[in-house]
Amino acid sequence: MPRAKFQTLTEQMFYILLCLKDECYGLDILDKVPSMTAGRVNVGSGTLYNLLEQFLDAQIIRETKVEGRRRTYILTEKGKDMLKKEYERINAQVTDYKNIFEKEEIV
Amino acid sequence: MIKRKRRIETFSFFDHTGICKHLEKMAVKGWMIERLTNFGWIYRRIEPKNIKFEISYYPKASEFDPEPSDDQKTFHEFCAHTGWKLACTCAQLQIFYNELENPIPIETEPTLEVQTIHASAKKSFIPAYILLLILSVLQCFFLVSGLLGDPIDTLSNTAKLFSTVCFFILLIICTVELCCYFSWYGKAKRRQSKVSFINRQAHLFYRKLSLLL
Structure with a gap:
């Protein structure tokens, strides 16, 4: 089944949005994500470019500054809500995992 | 020594995986893609080496564009940041190469x-x-x-x-x-x-x- 657009976020989407909690240059996200995840997650340049465009269209982020071709972005309220929902979804998964495996350990 | 050569290639415009593999083989033989024309692909002589190629499609581009738009140049800058240099473009098709051993792919989703x-x-x-x-x-x-x-x-x-x-x-x-x-x-x-x-x-x-x- 294809994933409904932005209903759940992929790992890369999640980290890109996380980088944009504070104002940030698009290009800097390419370095921020690997350093944030100790190199576990890398975002491709084409993927980042396309996702930023889609996030802008969906009003998940907004442009704050345009200096020539360098643009800075920040999360909108909608983006913050989306990130929070994703956080809650991941937390729910963790709780479900613990419920299953911790029960086994007790038994 | 021939510095440039033209070859008629039988690739579909959208055969990105096939094109990349072919260009990697050509680079090992010492030929780097320079231009894609309707009358064949033009290669220039380089030092034979292992180079990674990737193809990215830019939907907003057109073959009638006199030069890449600002947005497209931004895209190229993003790619350059991860070591991907532009080899050539042909309408929406953009060919990039990277000389790093294990580069981060352009498309990761x-x-x-x-x-x-x-x-x-x-x-x-x-x-x-x-x-x-x-x-x-x-x-x-x-x-x-x-x-x-x-x-x-x-x-x-x-x-x-x-x-x-x-x-x-x-x-x-x-x-x-x-x-x-x-x-x-x-x-x-x-x-x-x-x-x-x-x-x-x-x-x-x-x-x-x-x-x-």
Whole structure:
């Protein structure tokens, strides 16, 4: 089944949005994500470019500054809500995992 | 020593995996892609080396653009940041190369990549091939109706017969190209992952045959 657009976020989407909690240059996200995840997650340049465009269209982020071709972005309220929902979804998964495996350990 | 050479390549515009593998082999032999033209691909001589190639599609680009737009240049800057240098572009198709051993791929979200490729296809490749397909069907239809109405006149007109043969070949090319593309697109969409464009061997045979014809 294809994933409904932005209903759940992929790992890369999640980290890109996380980088944009504070104002940030698009290009800097390419370095921020690997350093944030100790190199576990890398975002491709084409993927980042396309996702930023889609996030802008969906009003998940907004442009704050345009200096020539360098643009800075920040999360909108909608983006913050989306990130929070994703956080809650991941937390729910963790709780479900613990419920299953911790029960086994007790038994 | 020859510094440049032109080769007629039998790749589909959207066979990104096949094109990359081919360009990597050419780089090992000491040839770097320089330009894609309608009369073959132009390569320039380089020091033989292992280089990674990647193809990215930029849906907003057009072959009528005199130069890349600012947005497209931004895209190139993003790629340059991860070591991907632009080798050449041809309408929406952009060929990048990277000399690092294990570079971060340009596209790391297969679903998004498939969407981008399809957006590019919808803009140029699909409408052009559908138009050619309609034209060739019409030409074949005119020949059949001519044969039914006045077979002697139709068969004695060599120009008409020749053009119909050409359009018939075009009909086959368009049908195969569109079928290959949609079969790849369906497969990639279902799997939600990056899949090779097509069955290389069968498609290569068909491309060479159509070129020969």
